[in-house]
Amino acid sequence: METTSQIFGNGLRYFGDLLAIEMRNMEAIGLAQQKMLEGMGMLAKRQAEIAEGTLRRSFGAQPSVPSSASGVQAAVIGQITSLKTAMVEGQANSNILSELAARSGGEVANILQSRMMAALDEFKAALEQAIPERLASAPTVLTVQPGAQAGTPA
Amino acid sequence: MSPSPTAAPSLGRAAGALLLAASAWFGGGASAADPLDRFPADASQVSVAGISSGAFMANQLHIAHSAGIMGAGIVAGGLFGCAVDSVTDNGVVALASLAVGPCMSAPTLLQPVAFYQRIVTDLAAKGWMDPPGNLARSRVYLFTGRADTVVNSRTVELGTNLYRALGVPAAQIDFRDRDLPGTGAGHSWVTKNFGNSCDANAAPYINNCSYDQAGEMLRTIYGPLQPPAASPGGRIVAFDQTEFVPHAAAAANGLLDTGYLYVPKACEAGAQQPCRVTVALHGCLQSAEILGSEFYTKVGVNEWADTNRIIVLYPQAHATTVAELASQNFLSLLNTNPQGCWNWWGYAGDTRYLTKQGVQINAIWSMVRRVTGQGN
Numbered sequence: 448m449e450t451t452s453q454i455f456g457n458g459l460r461y462f463g464d465l466l467a468i469e470m471r472n473m474e475a476i477g478l479a480q481q482k483m484l485e486g487m488g489m490l491a492k493r494q495a496e497i498a499e500g501t502l503r504r505s506f507g508a509q510p511s512v513p514s515s516a517s518g519v520q521a522a523v524i525g526q527i528t529s530l531k532t533a534m535v536e537g538q539a540n541s542n543i544l545s546e547l548a549a550r551s552g553g554e555v556a557n558i559l560q561s562r563m564m565a566a567l568d569e570f571k572a573a574l575e576q577a578i579p580e581r582l583a584s585a586p587t588v589l590t591v592q593p594g595a596q597a598g599t600p601a
Numbered sequence: 602m603s604p605s606p607t608a609a610p611s612l613g614r615a616a617g618a619l620l621l622a623a624s625a626w627f628g629g630g631a632s633a634a635d636p637l638d639r640f641p642a643d644a645s646q647v648s649v650a651g652i653s654s655g656a657f658m659a660n661q662l663h664i665a666h667s668a669g670i671m672g673a674g675i676v677a678g679g680l681f682g683c684a685v686d687s688v689t690d691n692g693v694v695a696l697a698s699l700a701v702g703p704c705m706s707a708p709t710l711l712q713p714v715a716f717y718q719r720i721v722t723d724l725a726a727k728g729w730m731d732p733p734g735n736l737a738r739s740r741v742y743l744f745t746g747r748a749d750t751v752v753n754s755r756t757v758e759l760g761t762n763l764y765r766a767l768g769v770p771a772a773q774i775d776f777r778d779r780d781l782p783g784t785g786a787g788h789s790w791v792t793k794n795f796g797n798s799c800d801a802n803a804a805p806y807i808n809n810c811s812y813d814q815a816g817e818m819l820r821t822i823y824g825p826l827q828p829p830a831a832s833p834g835g836r837i838v839a840f841d842q843t844e845f846v847p848h849a850a851a852a853a854n855g856l857l858d859t860g861y862l863y864v865p866k867a868c869e870a871g872a873q874q875p876c877r878v879t880v881a882l883h884g885c886l887q888s889a890e891i892l893g894s895e896f897y898t899k900v901g902v903n904e905w906a907d908t909n910r911i912i913v914l915y916p917q918a919h920a921t922t923v924a925e926l927a928s929q930n931f932l933s934l935l936n937t938n939p940q941g942c943w944n945w946w947g948y949a950g951d952t953r954y955l956t957k958q959g960v961q962i963n964a965i966w967s968m969v970r971r972v973t974g975q976g977n
Contacts, residue, residue, distance in 0.1 A: 455611075489694075504709065528795075532709060539702030539710055546698040546935070553931035560931070 461577035468569045475562030479555045486551020492546060497540045632845075634859045636841040637971045640868055640912055644973040646877035648673030648822045649904075650742075652790040653752060654918075655882030657683065657945035658962075659665040660760060661955045662880070664721060664767070665962055667735035668898065672822030675743045676814065677752050677788050678884070680704065680760040682720035682955060683711070684946035692952025693720070697935065702806035708755035716728045721767060722748040744777045744814065747785025748800035754778060775821045779812050789933060790814060790884075790900050805892050806884055815901035819909070823877060829904035835865040837897065842916065845964035845976040852925045854936045854949050854960040857888055859916035860968065861897045865907045876910040878972055880965060885942035888917045892894060916944050916965050926950075 513519040647670050651659035656678030663673040664681050683704040684695040703710035705798035724730045741764055745757035761776045779785065784800045789808035791799070792815070796807035813829075820826055842860045843849040851858050868876035883896040897903075897915040906913050923933045926949065936948050944954040944961045953959050957966070970976030 493686075500959065532707075535707045536710055539698070539707040542698035543696060543704055546696050546889065550696075550935060553935070556931040 457577050461573055464569070464573035464576070467535050471569075472562060472566055475558055479558045482554045482558060486496065486547065486554070489551070490544060491549050493543060497544075501536075521566070607739055608713065615777045634839040634841045636775040636844060637860075637862070637968055638838070640864065640972050641870065641872040641875050641972040642868070642912055642973040643875040644669070644970075644975055646671060646673070646823070647879070647969055647973065648819075648877070649674040649880045649882070650676070650825060651678070651880075651882030651884070651943070652676040652887070653678045653788065653884030654662060654942035655887075658908055658943035658965075659880070661945065661959070662962055662965060663739065663741075664733065665724075665730045665955065665957045665959075666966055667733060667739065669966075671738070672740040673742070674818035674822065675741065675757070675760060676790055676818075676946075677745055677749055677757065679743070680711075680717060680756050680761060682717045683756060685720055685955070688720060688723045689952075691956065693724075693947065694952075695947035695954070697948070704756050705752050708753040708759075711755065711759055714759060714774050715765050715962050717759070717763050718766045721763075724956050729953060729958055731957070733767045733823050736764065737770070738773075739764075739769050740773045740822050741769060742775045742777070742818040744786075744791070744818075746781065746787055746789065746791070746800075746808075747779055748802070749786065749788045750802045751788035762857055769796050775817070777817070781812055783851050786812075790896075792899070792901050794901050795901070804886060805895055806887060807895070813901060816905055819879070819902070819905050819911070822879075823911075825908070826905060827908040828970075831903070831904075832867075833863070833898075833902065833903040833907050835863055835868070835907055837894070838862040838864060842964065842968075845967045846960060850927060853927045854951070854964075855918050855921045855942075855944055856961065856964060857919040858892060859889070861874075861889065861894075861915040862972070863897065863903045863906055863913040863915070864897060865912070865964040867907075867910045868912050872910075874910065876912050878912045878969060879906070880914045880916065880969060882916065882943060883918070885918075885940040888941045889921065890917070890919065891941060914965075914968055914972060916968060918961075921949060 511521045603864050611738070649659040649662045649670055649896045650673065653676070656675045657680070659673050660675055660679035660681050663670050682693070684697070684700040685698050686694045686699060698827065704956050706947055721733050722731070725733055741761075743757055743761050743764075744754070745754040747754070757778070758776075761774060764774055765771060781791070781799065786808055787797070787800045787802040789796065789806045791800065791812050793811055793813045794809055796805065796809045799808050799810035801808055814940060816826070816829060837858050839861055842856050843851045846854055846856055851958040865876070867874075880903070881900070881902050883892075886892075887896050889897070897913075902913050904910065912921075918941050919936070923929060923937055926933055926936055932950075938944070938948045944951060944959065947954050949960070951960050954961065957963065967976055
């Protein structure tokens, strides 16, 4: 039979374990937030680079005024080529941003999931310590007193 | 063959599965090959060559191990750090989308040469690569086909400019791009008389352009050579690649269990003169698990090797799936290598893939050291 002080001591230790688990959870959330911010920073940086590059190329491409039929043809072909290039660039930029976002999200999810798994293990261990094995393994028998009836104190 | 991380279409995957099954017959699948032997080879006469993703890897190997590699042959690929977004304390942040975008199809988004030069100097300053000053004595052959629709020629041009910026004299660089007959070469290793039509951009990515790329490449690197043999008289040796990978985790790191070596008769044990060694790297969709023996017997290198005492090392990459990765997590899909390419965008979570500490570079360099009798 456990004494009151033993039960109190176990409870206190269990509370301490839970507190430690919670602290580690908070640390993981902090790290995840940091990763999220880093990811957002990288995304913003890349978006700024994309915008800068697009502007630079737009100003760089100065269409000349064609003076002959062949000049007109060359100008139109040039415009089509520019359009195709812009489309390829747009797709490439979109893929880069998507991958950066996916990587950042994946890293955050990895941190949170691995902490969640560890927390569950720690919680299980804390429970095992708090409830001694002999109590946990004792059969829980619900006995009904002879003559007792529902709603009637036995 | 894109040198890229893009997934193959479903039809391609079905065909790939059939080829995979067939490749076990050719010896390209998992096997218990013998350990790699030592040979009478000169460690100061080592060169690297590759096509597409193999070109990117050859370029990485050359720049990372510039003290030990005397020259490189780069075909339809190669711009050091092309997929790198930034350098960090632990390695680099590289993106598959930079590989398939700017490096392959959207060259206007490539950075100026100074950006890639800075990556080299940053990584060398961390001690992860040999000092780039060694490159000044290198001889380099670079090639891009006019009809190449897979890796844009601008990427190869920038790779050439990077070599110049790193101190390789112009006289030691042979850049070929526009002088082949017809519409020029498609994305391929070009041969004198084997493969697809010259302008094809299709499997097996070995094209017949009546141009002896292997010969010109080897002459650029090694200087004047004897004419090639009519047919190779040496032997092909299968060897175990797993011993060169940490924990023998070859598949998880994009390497096949078995690699191949071509040994000319003049380079067998007891040879009177030490032989040269060249590492020839296939591209995506060209490993032995896809093409069987085609790459390591048909690209024309063995014929030149035979008459010029060159041992040819053909390491093999592997198409890594999510299930084969060392650990599965939310980033697993971004770490696969569906087309069996060499690692030039940091797959398998290798943040130092382009340095001496990269898993594949370390494995290939260990193979070279074994062949030259330096390593274990």
